[in-house]
Amino acid sequence: MPDPVSGAGAYVAAAYIVFVTLIVVYVAIIGTKVARIERELESLARLVEEPEP
């Protein structure tokens, strides 16, 4: 295989990198969403365990 970093190889790499980046960014977004869910769940749990005023 010719030097992969120049010429055609660079383009192929770029295309696959775009693909992987999209997926990773997407997962990161879902990750932040899940983190937010976790925090919300925690605060709700505290609300439930609050002693009667």
Place this chain on the structure above:
Amino acid sequence: MYGSGLRPLSIATAVATAAAAVLIFFYAPIEADQGFSQKIFYVHVPMAIVALLGFVAAGLMAIKHLRSRDRSWDLRSYVAIHLSIILGVGVLVTGSIWAKASWGHWWRWEEPVLVSFLIVFLLYCVYFPLRFSIEDPDRQARYSSVFAITAGAFVPLNFVAVRLAEQVLHPRVFSQTGGDLPGEMFLTLMVSLLAMALLFVTLWKLELSAKHAAQQLKRLRARLELQSERRAEGRGPVPAGAGADGGAVATVPAHPTSA
């Protein structure tokens, strides 16, 4: 519930992706005219096909929503469109890279898949401002579904039209995204397509699961706040189902079948 089956699905996706990668780089032959840059084909085309199918599937789910009034179908439709748009960005960018690599230009009007994809992408981008400009959750779901159905019907028609147009404009001498592929390339393409489809479904379920959990939490919080208010006022417990239904709530089917 939405997240059921997520682990086997992810494993299947990982296996398929690995298999596809192996086939792409070690099995599929180097194409005569385009050389190594033809390998982009194996990521660009599956993304395009899966994204288009995603849009059409979203239309079908929207039909189910309107017929059953079950808002969980609208949620599924929304996530499918959301994912397909993200894939759509990928299609346009990888298509552009491929065009540059093979033909020296960053765009090719001769390639009907790319062109019809641009049109579809522009169309579906409107889904989000439309959806989020409607506050009432029921109306939001209904209008989104109407959009998804209209746009879903449009996708195949548009593809046909663009293909016809390009045939007139640029008689296709050499087909890149179809036509006769040698056996090894076809197999590689199929496996890549399978991997992409599995990835789509996995991410779709993942996002659905997260969104659904967030909605449940919203409802739960509303109920709990109502409850502590009532407790503070010295009244009885909140009757079942009397949560402040302020946010968009998806009705959850009793026995959700993971789509």
Place this chain on the structure above:
Amino acid sequence: MTRAAAVILRKDLRIELRTRESVPAMALFAVTVYVLLHFGLDRDTLDGDLASGVLWVTLLLATVLAVNRLFANEREDGALDGLLLAPIDRTALYLAKAAALFLYLVLLELVAVPAFALLLLSPGLGGALPELLAVLLVADLGLAAIGALVAALAAETRVRELVVPLFLLPLLVPVVIAGASATEPLLAAPQEAEGLGGWLAFLALYDTVFVLVSLAVFDFLLED
């Protein structure tokens, strides 16, 4: 149901006749675009594919104007609630609006096409007129069917004026493709009708699909 549709249509046409809001604006807009393109393209005359393209794109942009205004009466006076309370099929409203839009487009073309021939077209309309009319009519059907649906979809949203062009125009790309491709040989010198049948057939398919989709889906739009 067709009677209800006819009643609504008559009302809309009477209002349009009295206020003259949509059609004159569309016609003016079309001529303005011709002037803009004369300067933009730096051409005194157009023929063949350029002429075809200018004609169809102008037509589509004028349709956006009309679609934006299609439910204006109902919106401004709150007449929509009145219509919804009446014991008529929602589809009657759709038929009426689509028919109105179709008529507006035909009226527009009665002005815009001759104006185009006068201002920019070099070979002149002459022999190809009947074929051109056929293409325009079939295309107008599709424009009207989709335009009415999009108008209803966008009618009650905050971002209506943005959604209408952004949603409508991509949906109408096949109409431009078919219309322009069919019209191009008609406006070239020498004039001939090449491939007309195929493009007309496609337009007919397109119209059928979207009329059916709109009819199926319209009821869900004005439920409140």
